Amino acid sequence: MLKIEASSMAIPDSFLNLPFDLYKGVGNWTPRPADDTVRLLDPARNPYWRQAERELFVAFKDGKPVGRIVAVDDREFNTTHNTNLGFFGFFECVEDLAVARTLFSSATNWLSQKGRTQMRGPFNPIPDVNIGLMVEGFEIPQSFCEPFNPPFYVELFEACSFRKLSDFYSYHNSFSNNPVWEKMMARLRRHFRKSTMRIRHFELEHFDRDVEIIRSIINDTYSHDSFFAAWSFEMQHFVIETYLRPGNEQLFLFVEVEGAPAGFCLLTPDYDEALRADRDSKPEAIKGSCAFEFCISPRFIQTPATAMLTYASWDAQAKAGFHWSEISFMNENNKPIHSLLETSGATRTKCFRLYECECKLLL
Secondary structure: OEEEEEEOOOOOHHHHHHHHHHOOOOOOOOOOOHHHHHHHHOOOOOHHHHOEEEEEEEEEEOOEEEEEEEEEEEHHHHHHHOOOEEEEEEEEEOOOHHHHHHHHHHHHHHHHHOOOOEEEEOEOOOOOOOEOEEEEOOOOOOOOOOOOOOOHHHHHHHHOOOEEEEEEEEEEEEOOOOHHHHHHHHHHHHHOOOOOOEEEEOOHHHHHHHHHHHHHHHHHHOOOOOOOOOOOHHHHHHHHHHHOOOOOHHHEEEEEEOOEEEEEEEEEEOHHHHHHHHHOOOOOOOOEEEEEEEEEOHHHOOOOHHHHHHHHHHHHHHHOOOOEEEEEEEEOOOHHHHHHHHHOOOEEEEEEEEEEEEHHHHO
């Protein structure tokens, strides 16, 4: 017998433990700590919930948890874009269409009661930057900030009347034994040797100042993006607190043109390597890095600042001893960035798909 339990405040253990049961023995999945999920979903800890509401659903079959989903009503997003959208995230499910349909129906019913007519996802709440359903790259280990799911999820989504909204790609760029990258770096190094542009890293002693610079550039850059609503200072502060680990401020870079902030790049070690190594009892140094945000202010987008920041980010990662970088969530329509990455010798490795459906289709 299939049963659904809903929760508006508490985060039940059945919700938190389900992925560990579903992915047991799946080597490419990363077992992130349950407290990371709690931190994202707790209204007392995550400022995102000041502009949004959520409802958690867990599906049980014969008393055993077999699926979960979170429905999200983001008031700020709908006001900004004059839309009537609801969102969902944290979807996990056994290979059973009836369970998936029940989960999606529960989410759309809740959103319909809020007056929403469409549902979009998978999205996890800020600052979890991973978006979309993995549709390519299942054979590759999960990287920090990226989602992971079984291939059969694609069939479940499409059987439940979801349609593709957009694809986002990830690239793998090697810093060793990559003559194409080495040649490009040598050319950029010569080109920027006498540049008046300045690269600096995030300054902990001016934490709030640099958070506000990042927030301003993001909001200016994505102000017309249909997937984005402006971030508050509190939300941006929460993001930086989440990803800026002690000693890694050298990987948070700014490019300045005549003293004005022109862009930034946020890089981290691929912490998923360490989490998988701990699970497998084979601890070793992290070899890969992740570029989870690269942003140039609109007024500098057609200037050398983009190339300068690209060069500086690659140089910083190589000097930090990383062997490669995972560059995630490049929108399929961003042709210039795809061209730049391919020219540098990077290879496309994964694809994450954002879906949308009509709420009424699942009622």
